[in-house]
Amino acid sequence: MPRTPPLPRKFRPTGGRIVAEMNARKARSLPENGHAAPVVDLGPLDGPHREPTYATPGARSRVFVGDCREVLRSLAEVRDSKFDLVFADPPFNWNRAYDKWHDALPEREYLDFTYDWLTLCVRALRPGGSLWVNIPDDWAAEIVCFMKGRMDRKPGALLAMQNWCIWHYRFGQNTNARFINSKVHALHFIKAGGINTWNPQDVLEVSDRASIYGDQRTMNKNDGMPAGRRVPLDVWYGAYWGRIQGNNKERRHQHDNQLPETYLARVIRSTSNKGDLVLDPFLGSGTTGVVAHALGRKFVGVEFSAENAQRAFDRIKSGLTRPLGADPISTAIFPKRRTMREPR
């Protein structure tokens, strides 16, 4: 079954005393820039998971089985902040039947878990490295506020938020009770203090001006990008961007929660280079690994379930479902107009 969002959580009545205590707790942990985000103390970065459970020849791609909070604490590359790119698609606490992980934590526990792995992922990044988080409406606000707590505008700030992208899909869970959910957030943060990688030329699409209007202005533009091409919008959809369900060729049947390969291709191509080191702390069916490996990146994946990890590793070795198209395509939602617009 594909992952589908549950109906909204009901508001629970909270007594005034509890609210007052909560406010007092928040006030104690307020960081300097005013965001109510707790500061997580990572403790010693040392642990037993130093050897991967699976590795491709030359250890270009490695898979570890375990809780990512423990595995990441064990890795020298985390302690020394060596990762160029981290992509995290965590459990959403939607009570999904993951093989081993209990996906229905009390809210406070889920948030503490979230803040722990986020902090470890930030630590894992090199200065200038990119962190992407795939997250639904339920938790996007908490994550952005937490990360903003690390975005003081003063020198020494730890992070910047580069993009708030939306992955838009057409087949959300049907309901008459509210608007049908059709998106997940793809949050992009950059660690301060180094040069960040940005390869727009590797992810271009055909501009609407070119595909709908055949507008000469886009063919004659001089912005450093090829004629008729543009950097994609921050809402992502189109061919091969659908949820992985039904008879989708990419679908791995034991997985409830797969992302499309084209999503990971956009993230990996735009924000890392060949030979870079990529981390996915929630490997699942292995989409990040398979795409990173196919695109010539080094890869570390962590997965709590031993069975998922083994299947993900097999997938990394067997390669992409289909070649990643090299030619930019159009995401225009209108057909070509008959009357072409003349250049001014």
Ligand SMILES: C[S@@+](CC[C@H](N)C(=O)[O-])C[C@H]1O[C@@H](n2cnc3c(N)ncnc32)[C@H](O)[C@@H]1O
């Ligand atoms: C949303 S899925 C990831 C899906 C993945 N992006 C894909 O395309 O297949 C989350 C995965 O994280 C795993 N997981 C949950 N908690 C974990 C933890 N603490 N450490 C490592 N893996 C965990 C679950 O078993 C599940 O396979």
